Amino acid sequence: MKVIAFNGSPHKDGNTYRLIRHVLDAVETAGIETEIIQVGGKQIHPCLACGKCLEKKDRRCIQTKDLVNECIEKMQKADAVVIGTPTYFAGVTPEIKAFMDRAFLVGKANDDMFRQKLGAAVAAERRSGAVSAVDAIMHYFTISGMFSAGSRYWNNAKGFMPGEVESDEEGIDTMRQLGENIAWFVKKVKD
Secondary structure, three states, X not given: OEEEEEEOXXXXXXXXXHHHHHHHHHHHHXXXXXXXXXXXXXXXXXXXXXXXXXHHOOOOOOOXXXXXXXXXXXXXXXXXXXXXXXXXXXXXXXXXXHHHHHHHHHHHHOOOOOOOOXXXXXXXXXXXXXXXXXXXXXXXXXXXXXXXXXXXXXXEEEOOOOOHHHHOHHHHHHHHHHXXXXXXXXXXXXX
């Protein structure tokens, strides 16, 4: 059993990473393997709308000069996928957007290869807008036939400077419960 997470923040150890880490700590406590891939701050090329993934059906994007194909392979092997982003004007980072456009189009082109996996969206916000960012990520899960993981509240927490999310007790508790829900789901599906 494995849960793969993608950090869309350009700050490798910033607030988004910390939220993902709280989620995965709860998953690991349940005995499930986890991994975080740093996407933010990397050069992720946008989708070219070339249609080659629809034509070739080889579970890969034709673009090979970034980490998207490696990420697609890891998503395919994982039981659950967590995508985290800081909130950029009530949206996701450009890297996460480009990554999702390409990865999920490849998934659709290859017989909905992410279908029936669990997806969870996480967003850090300074003040507001995270619900829109979480919602944007969740749309990719929905159109891919994935299940969506929730918690006791929206999957976000407040914090601007690195580490400030740790002061949002409700947000951190929401992340922990999200991780517990992911672990429960993954174990139930594997039974």
